[in-house]
Amino acid sequence: MSKLFIKCPRCKTTHFISFLKHSAYVCSKCGYHFRLDAPKRIKMLCDKGSFREFDKNIKSLDPLAFPKYKEKLEASMNKTGLKEAVVTGECKIGGFPTTFGVMDPRFIMASMGSVVGEKITRMLEFSYENYLPAVLVISSGGARMQEGIYSLMQMAKTSAAVKRLNDRGLPLFTVLADPTTGGVTASFAMLGDVIIAEPDALIGFAGPRVIQQTIGQKLPKGFQKSEFLLEHGMLDMVVPRKNLKAVLTSLLEIHSTRPYENLRGER
Ligand SMILES: [Zn+2]
Numbered sequence: 001m002s003k004l005f006i007k008c009p010r011c012k013t014t015h016f017i018s019f020l021k022h023s024a025y026v027c028s029k030c031g032y033h034f035r036l037d038a039p040k041r042i043k044m045l046c047d048k049g050s051f052r053e054f055d056k057n058i059k060s061l062d063p064l065a066f067p068k069y070k071e072k073l074e075a076s077m078n079k080t081g082l083k084e085a086v087v088t089g090e091c092k093i094g095g096f097p098t099t100f101g102v103m104d105p106r107f108i109m110a111s112m113g114s115v116v117g118e119k120i121t122r123m124l125e126f127s128y129e130n131y132l133p134a135v136l137v138i139s140s141g142g143a144r145m146q147e148g149i150y151s152l153m154q155m156a157k158t159s160a161a162v163k164r165l166n167d168r169g170l171p172l173f174t175v176l177a178d179p180t181t182g183g184v185t186a187s188f189a190m191l192g193d194v195i196i197a198e199p200d201a202l203i204g205f206a207g208p209r210v211i212q213q214t215i216g217q218k219l220p221k222g223f224q225k226s227e228f229l230l231e232h233g234m235l236d237m238v239v240p241r242k243n244l245k246a247v248l249t250s251l252l253e254i255h256s257t258r259p260y261e262n263l264r265g266e267r
Helices: 017-023 038-045 069-080 114-130 145-167 208-215 226-231 241-254 258-265
Strands: 005-007 014-016 052-054 086-093 096-103 134-140 172-180 194-197
Touching: 005 017, 014 017, 038 086, 038 096, 038 134, 038 241, 052 114, 069 145, 086 114, 086 241, 096 114, 096 241, 114 134, 114 145, 145 172, 172 241, 194 226, 194 241
Parallel strands: 096 134, 134 172, 172 194
Antiparallel strands: 005 014, 052 086, 086 096
16 A cells, blocks of 8 residues: 655654645745656656657566575565666657666665666666767666675766767766765766756765864754755756756756758768
8 A cells, every 4th residue: 555645854744645745746835856766767857758768678687596585676676667776768858869867776776786887877878879969867786796896897887878978978967866976976867968966966076074084173054955066166067956957957958959960961
């Protein structure tokens, strides 16, 4: 049975889940942005019926025979109906064609194992081959420790794919949602040509406690939150969720059609 109510983790207001849908899952009282799964993001951002999914059925292996990893994967698949923590494909946003990838925090905190890295790389390669921009909506706990070095290798692979896109003059727009951390921050998340974040999202590499212990200093208020990072030049904009589609549409519009047609002509 599905739940009827949900409590805002910040201001503790109780919301009807069915009402929350109409405010894009943002708390009407304090503006808290609830975490969103991939299907909701697709519905919210992609033009109706335009999303075509890539590589739907690639599944993770258990290369290190890590204790309980297989069970964890199985449980996440059952819970989410997805095979992995990222959904990728192509779609239109505001009428503009683009590739589109979205991470799903319900799936092992959307950590990046080999399948997540591979799907994102293939999506970026599709953009490269077809002269399309790319949009990635990110939320992730970082590299997936159960896959060890195979997971860390995805940082280099995805970064190289972003570089190729860049060499062809094609833009990547990243949207960072709460939380964006670890190896994902240290690779494609921060490589967007325009980096957007949702309000009050935690964005960082190591967590605040680790940093505090390492440098032996107290951290400033709001450290690693979107607004703080914007002030310090790490992000380009902080965009409330209800404006996200409009902002992405105008970015795609500004960077679309003419330049790509010219590039195609040069082939
Ligand atoms: Zn609230």
